[in-house]
Amino acid sequence: MKSVHPIILAHGGAGSRVMTSPQAACLQAALQVGYHLLDRGSTSLLAVEQTIRVLERSGLFNAGKGARLQLDGVQRMDASIMEGDHLSAGAVASIEGIIHPITAARLVMEETDHVLLVGPLATKFAGYFKMERHQLRTSPYRLSYGAMLKRKGSSRNRHGTVGAVALDRTGTVAAAASTGGIDRMLPGRVGDTPIIGCGVYADNATGAVSMTGWGESIMRVAVAKEICDRLAQVKTPARAARLVLQKLVARIDGSAGCLVLTPKGRFTIRHSTPHMMAGWWDGKREPTLGDRFL
Amino acid sequence: MKSVHPIILAHGGAGSRVMTSPQAACLQAALQVGYHLLDRGSTSLLAVEQTIRVLERSGLFNAGKGARLQLDGVQRMDASIMEGDHLSAGAVASIEGIIHPITAARLVMEETDHVLLVGPLATKFAGYFKMERHQLRTSPYRLSYGAMLKRKGSSRNRHGTVGAVALDRTGTVAAAASTGGIDRMLPGRVGDTPIIGCGVYADNATGAVSMTGWGESIMRVAVAKEICDRLAQVKTPARAARLVLQKLVARIDGSAGCLVLTPKGRFTIRHSTPHMMAGWWDGKREPTLGDRFL
Numbered sequence: 106m107k108s109v110h111p112i113i114l115a116h117g118g119a120g121s122r123v124m125t126s127p128q129a130a131c132l133q134a135a136l137q138v139g140y141h142l143l144d145r146g147s148t149s150l151l152a153v154e155q156t157i158r159v160l161e162r163s164g165l166f167n168a169g170k171g172a173r174l175q176l177d178g179v180q181r182m183d184a185s186i187m188e189g190d191h192l193s194a195g196a197v198a199s200i201e202g203i204i205h206p207i208t209a210a211r212l213v214m215e216e217t218d219h220v221l222l223v224g225p226l227a228t229k230f231a232g233y234f235k236m237e238r239h240q241l242r243t244s245p246y247r248l249s250y251g252a253m254l255k256r257k258g259s260s261r262n263r264h265g266t267v268g269a270v271a272l273d274r275t276g277t278v279a280a281a282a283s284t285g286g287i288d289r290m291l292p293g294r295v296g297d298t299p300i301i302g303c304g305v306y307a308d309n310a311t312g313a314v315s316m317t318g319w320g321e322s323i324m325r326v327a328v329a330k331e332i333c334d335r336l337a338q339v340k341t342p343a344r345a346a347r348l349v350l351q352k353l354v355a356r357i358d359g360s361a362g363c364l365v366l367t368p369k370g371r372f373t374i375r376h377s378t379p380h381m382m383a384g385w386w387d388g389k390r391e392p393t394l395g396d397r398f399l
Numbered sequence: 400m401k402s403v404h405p406i407i408l409a410h411g412g413a414g415s416r417v418m419t420s421p422q423a424a425c426l427q428a429a430l431q432v433g434y435h436l437l438d439r440g441s442t443s444l445l446a447v448e449q450t451i452r453v454l455e456r457s458g459l460f461n462a463g464k465g466a467r468l469q470l471d472g473v474q475r476m477d478a479s480i481m482e483g484d485h486l487s488a489g490a491v492a493s494i495e496g497i498i499h500p501i502t503a504a505r506l507v508m509e510e511t512d513h514v515l516l517v518g519p520l521a522t523k524f525a526g527y528f529k530m531e532r533h534q535l536r537t538s539p540y541r542l543s544y545g546a547m548l549k550r551k552g553s554s555r556n557r558h559g560t561v562g563a564v565a566l567d568r569t570g571t572v573a574a575a576a577s578t579g580g581i582d583r584m585l586p587g588r589v590g591d592t593p594i595i596g597c598g599v600y601a602d603n604a605t606g607a608v609s610m611t612g613w614g615e616s617i618m619r620v621a622v623a624k625e626i627c628d629r630l631a632q633v634k635t636p637a638r639a640a641r642l643v644l645q646k647l648v649a650r651i652d653g654s655a656g657c658l659v660l661t662p663k664g665r666f667t668i669r670h671s672t673p674h675m676m677a678g679w680w681d682g683k684r685e686p687t688l689g690d691r692f693l
């Protein structure tokens with residue numbers, strides 16, 4: 106079998122913020138970790154997991170240690186992972202108290218016959234596997250449920266996610282995403298990140314996609330799956346991504362950024378937001394990093 | 400604007416079981432409730448919600464009162480609802496102690512700016528809206544987490560869902576689904592039912608889809624979204640459904656049944672399982688019911 110040249114893409118969220126130097130350095134380190142694994146023949150699944158772990162552990166992004174608080178003052182996190190050969194996938198939603206939700210997602214994929222575990226029972230699952238915990242940040246919020254509900258309608262610009270897609274030497278693609286959700290969301294709210302077909306999708310017949318942005322709008326269009334479906338019809342990943350992001354904006358005033366990578370190594374980074382912190386590396390020269398890819 | 404002739408389709412699950420007389424009677428009553436609403440000019444969203452409520456309340460299907468128990472002996476339920484005009488959607492997962500998860504899903508859609516709430520916090524949300532509760536069935540299961548995990552690999556044929564799709568006089572389609580999950584699943588497991596793009600999808604540009612079957616396989620293909628995407632490319636709903644179900648079976652040995660309805664009123668009921676309890680009514684003659692539509 107012909108060996109494929111590996112590549113990895115990663116992002117630290119799309120929105121209105123520009124990338125700081127520490128964020129750029131962390132994203133570069135994450136890409137290096139992922140690429141070196143691919144270079145030594147590891148699977149794209151392992152590469153995206155380990156890349157995400159660097160970002161989760163940094164506390165610099167809205168994922169893992171840096172996760173936002175929900176309106177009751179608790180951090181709850183979501184993550185998902187998928188590989189394109191067998192369409193295997195795993196995800197956790199509304200999980201608490203661990204540093205690496207992405208690894209919990211991979212454990213769901215490999216240790217159960219399920220795809221998604223949620224809530225305190227996902228936390229219990231992580232506990233069974235003795236996953237590394239961290240001190241919960243808590244806030245003094247003491248809002249009534251009615252007061253929390255009234256905060257609706259103001260969350261579209263306060264979000265963030267980390268994500269990665271990779272292609273390994275066997276030609277298999279993988280996608281992953283991890284998030285602490287959006288600021289001031291209702292307790293128990295889950296966005297696109299842990300939803301297969303919304304936040305991530307990977308299929309060797311089309312490609313791998315990892316999304317970030319306003320999660321509710323991404324879910325209502327099931328963006329990751331639609332980009333993959335369109336990869337089968339149009340010539341370039343850039344065109345597939347552009348068509349679906351344009352639809353997202355025109356149809357429901359949505360907002361998102363994406364990483365898209367095909368099994369042939371063609372890729373695009375696109376966003377409808379002012380900025381998207383992202384980068385890629387194929388082992389040649391230095392990793393490419395930026396916060397604007399339009 | 401030209402008025403469209405309304406129609407509603409509903410199902411009580413796909414699998415190896417044939418339909419009993421009480422189930423057929425309940426499905427017929429549910430179709431009548433939904434169709435009469437459409438006939439009087441109600442939205443397809445209201446019609447699918449009220450149709451599902453009849454099925455949830457009956458206790459005859461794996462949803463609402465009839466929901467299965469998870470391995471810790473607790474009923475946890477999932478539901479979702481979506482309409483095709485604004486692509487508005489709402490869902491709940493792993494919710495406990497209420498009779499009508501489908502109405503909780505609609506409340507998420509209409510009373511929050513979120514799409515999905517999960518776990519005890521979804522139950523709390525339902526409590527805030529004073530949703531009707533019912534006595535939890537509990538079982539004496541006392542398994543260790545390790546023992547629960549070892550039960551994996553045996554759940555593919557023990558599932559069930561109820562679902563509906565409808566077309567109203569304005570030409571808007573809607574889709575809904577509600578389930579108690581699969582027998583003997585890990586606590587906190589969530590299947591395709593509350594996942595937009597997997598268990599349901601609705602878009603006036605293509606059509607409405609409601610899925611049932613082996614949830615994990617449906618999630619890995621994001622079936623509802625792919626059927627909708629294919630409706631834009633092929634001539635009939637039957638062909639779109641057949642192509643995607645064939646792929647589901649061939650690629651990952653999956654198993655599913657679907658209701659598919661276009662804004663022009665063309666529809667299909669298809670399943671890869673031996674049976675699917677389903678029916679439809681457009682107000683002419685009697686509702687059509689069956690448990691085999693291949």
